[in-house]
Amino acid sequence: MAGTGSDPQKQFLSLIRNFATEKSQGERRVVTLRKRFEDLKSELSVANAEVENSKRCKELVEQELKGFEVQLFMIEASVQTLEARVSLIQDEIAAVGSDSETIKVHTKFSLLVLDSCALKHLIEPVSSGNCGCVTTEDEQFINNMLELNAKIRKFHESIITCDFDAVDGEVLTDAPDVIVKESDAEVALMSLESTLLDIISQTAKEEEEYQAEQKIYKNIQQELIDCERKVSLINIIVTETKALQDLTIYPYTYESGRVVLEVSALELRQPKILKCYHVMCPTVTTHKALFEDV
DSSP: OHHHHHHHHHHHHHHHHHHHHHHHHHHHHHHHHHHHHHHHHHHHHHHHHHHHHHHHHHHHHHHHHHHHHHHHHHHHHHHHHHHHHHHHHHHHHHHHHHHHHHHHHHHHHHHHHHHHHHHHHHHHHHHHOOOSOOOHHHHHHHHHHHHHHHHHHHHHHHHHHTOTTSSOSHHHHHHHHHHHHHHHHHHHHHHHHHHHHHHHHHHHHHHHHHHHHHHHHHHHHHHHHHHHHHHHHHHHHHHHHHHHHHHTSTTOBOOSSOOBOOOOHHHHHSOOEEEEEEEEOSSOEEEEEEEEOO
């Protein structure tokens, strides 16, 4: 009987040692998993910050792209306006050219008329005996011709010196203005074309940067999904570890229909008949000795 009494005690002590070993190993695993959980949590926060930064960069790039599109639309509208102005200026130049030809013809005609009048007034006094007196109509005609010559002279001077206020009338004031506007329109068109090329190149560069940011954003999203999966797996492992830790707490009380093992010192002193029962544990199968009265 003494031999049979010592064997269950040895088994009981070995069982206690096994549970203590499993408990220490479980605690070490829990500490390791907690450290890993903290590392993954910090990585997740860093990934979230990177995602937010990429979102802000994406929004800024989209706003800049919209601004460039609006600027490009305005430049196209201004180019069309300048083209319309250039065509209008060309029409005005053609009209001024035709008016200048008309003025030249009138000038030649007025010179011929003046010469004929001078000859007439020189011949009439000799033939009629008039002492070279000039009538009122002739004086008025001569004054009109002189005024016309003065206007023509002012017109030519205004074309040379670009004096816009020197000549009266729409045709006379439009000629130099048309020349200056044409040169200004050409300079403006050249500057707009260079600006448009710069904007197109900058838009292409921004598009490339936007594509790169999109790629980085997709990679960060994939890393975030992986981190979330790892965190969920760690949560499951921590839950299972806590359940295992609850199972390894002394005095090894198992609830919900499991075997309850409580050994007191008084019961160990009384004579007992030993019976061995097999108790199943979630991680290991062990033999436990239960003491019952005969």
